[in-house]
Amino acid sequence: MNAHSPSKPEIGPDLKKLHIKTYGCQMNVYDSERMLDLLRPLGYEVSDRPEGADLVLLNTCHIREKAAEKVYSEIGRLKELREEKIAAGEGRMTIAVAGCVAQAEGQEIMNRAPAVDLVVGPQAYHQLPELIARTTRAKGERLAADFAPDAKFDALPNERExxxxxxxxxxxxGCDKFCTFCVVPYTRGAxxxxxxxxxxxxxxxxxxxxxxxxxxxxxxxxxxxxxxxxGADSTLAKLMYALAEIPGIDRLRYTTSHPNDMGDDLIEAHRDLPAVMPYLHxxxxxxxxxxxxxxxxxxxxxxxxxLIANxxxxRPDLALSGDFIVGFPGETDKDFEDTMDLIRQVRYAASFSFKYSPRPGTPAAAMPGQVSDEVMDARLQALQSLILEQQHDFKSALVGKTLDVLxxxxxxxxxxAIGRSPYLQSVFVENAAHLLGQIVPVRIEAVGPNSLQGALI
Structure with a gap:
């Protein structure tokens, strides 16, 4: 789970304090940034702490059960902070819940957590300024996502911080794949x-x-x-060629992908377009x-x-990242070993792996053969151990090589200075603080658990 709170060092006396906490995927990080862009004109400035905030916005994730439960726990803590703020005569804190939990459980949130003032789905956050203004007059308004992302993007301010x-x-x-374990088609739409x-x-x-x-x-x-x-349909590959023509844009990445949508032109872009980084999730x-x-x-x-072989x-220097779910209903020891065998064959530089979490309303939640937590724990530990071994081997092979670091x-x-390798790794380099914003060749000298150590050439 990703906790992301954009922050500014100081908040002026005439500004209202806004605290945003983000759970989940990179899409949610982007959404939080755009919500902040929407709220700045209303006089809000971001705070990295919820204490004393005038508005707290929880941008939620619904992929796993624990993610949703953490939101309710946070709401309870915010309710106490709001009571302290009121007792101190500092006004009232508005608590808003946005994102995928808001879409999937909007009415349940209002019933289970009365402290929440506003619930807004991921396709309607462009209406936040109006909704916040209205909720100060009538507590408890809920607006679910209406699945009109074109309206959302049309309404967003052009300028971004x-x-x-x-x-x-x-x-x-959105998603049309309807994997039986996933809520995204229901929370983000088509x-x-x-x-x-x-x-x-x-x-x-x-x-x-x-x-x-x-x-x-x-x-x-x-x-x-x-x-x-x-007016013709483009493809991701064509879009990336156009983006690479923009002066200053030197690197392109994309996430998250589905194997069935890896077209030939996208594979060729990995081969022919230098801006596309050699890292694929x-x-x-x-x-x-x-x-x-x-x-x-x-x-x-x-x-x-x-497909991976193709x-x-x-792109022979490609590093691969993947997602794995262990303990899906009906998964036997043989099924799990098939997953381990695939990992050994494919070899990964990174991965995200989780125990299966039944999400209400998804077909998998009602499937027979639900796997016990004890079995899932053991399988997850074995899978992550194998991935960590492959990740260490990949990083160790970079020692002595020269990589372009941003x-x-x-x-x-x-x-x-801390930079980013083509493979999305953090790279620490001494005597490089004057190079921020630049892409510079760096010789990799050592590896750590989560980063690389390099030296300028």
């Missing part, structure tokens, strides 16, 4: 792609602010099919054909293995 040379850029939302022109305009504005690397976001980003200038979830069918993944074990033939921010020590 950026804090470094990297930025997220949403190009696609697949929808932004027009090419709108994406290019936003990218140019980001480049003008010093952004050098864009990560294109979507629930199924490689299913992108937004309209181009002629391509979830498979399981290595068992039986479980993949039960998940409604619409691809098989061997087709995924063959991509690596086009320096993002100062390090803790004087003169130190």
């Amino acid at each position: 950026v804090s470094g040379p990297t930025a997220f850029l949403t190009v696609q939302e 697949e929808w792609s932004r027009p090419v022109a709108a994406i290019l305009d936003e990218a140019r504005r980001l480049a003008d602010k010093g952004v050098r690397e864009l990560t294109l976001l979507g629930q199924n980003v490689n299913a992108y099919n937004g309209a181009d200038a002629s 391509l979830p498979v979830q399981s290595g068992s054909d039986k479980i993949l069918r039960a998940m409604n993944r619409k691809h098989g074990r061997q087709s995924y293995i063959d 991509i690596r033939e086009a 320096f993002e921010k100062p390090g803790r020590r004087d003169g130190q």
Whole structure:
């Protein structure tokens, strides 16, 4: 789970304090940033702490049960902070819940947590200024997502605050795949792609602010099919070629992808377009054909293995990241071993792995053969141990090599800078603080658990 709170060092006396806490995926991080862009004109400035805030916004995730429960726990803590604020004569804190939990459990939130003033789904946060104004007059208004992302993006302000040379850029939302374990089609709606022109305009504005690397976001980003200038459907590959033409945009990434949407032109872009980084997040979830069918993944074990081989033939230096679910209903020891065997064959530089979490309303939640927590715990530990071993081998193989590093921010020590490798790793380099925002060759000298140590050449 990702906790992301954009922060500013000081808040002026005439500004209202806003605290945003983000749970879940990179799409939620992007959404939080855009909600902040919407609220700044109302006189809100961000605070990195909820204490004393005039407005607290929880941007939620509904993928796993624990994520939803953490939101309710946080609401209880915020209720106490609000009572302290009122007792101190400092006004009233407004508590708002946004994101996927808000969409899936909006009425339940209002019933279970009366302290919440406003619930707003992920496709309606562009109406936050109006909703906040109204909720100060009539507590408890709820607005669910209406699944009109075109209206949302049309209503967002053009200008975005950026804090470094990297930025997220949403190009696609929603999902039509209906995996049996996933709530995204119900919380984000059907697949929808932004027009090419709108994406290019936003990218140019980001480049003008010093952004050098864009990560294109979507629930199924490689299913992108937004309209181009002629009205014809584009593809993600075509979009990336257009983005790479923007002066200043030197690096492109994209997440999250589905194996069935890896078209030939996208594989060729990995081969032919230098801006596309050699790092791909391509979830498979399981290595068992039986479980993949039960998940409604619409691809098989061997087709995924063959696809990875094709991509690596086009881009031999590719590093792969994946998603895995252990303990899906009906998963046997043999099914789990099939997953482990796939991991050994494919080899991953990173992964996200989880125990299966039944989400209400999804088909898998009612399936027979639910796996016990004890079995899931053991399988997850074994899977993560194998992935960590592969991750260590990948990083160790980089020692002595030269990588182009995009320096993002100062390090803790004087003169130190932290950059990002082509493989999305943090790289610590001494005597490089003057290189922020630049892409510079760095020789990798050592590896740590979560980062690399390098030296300028």
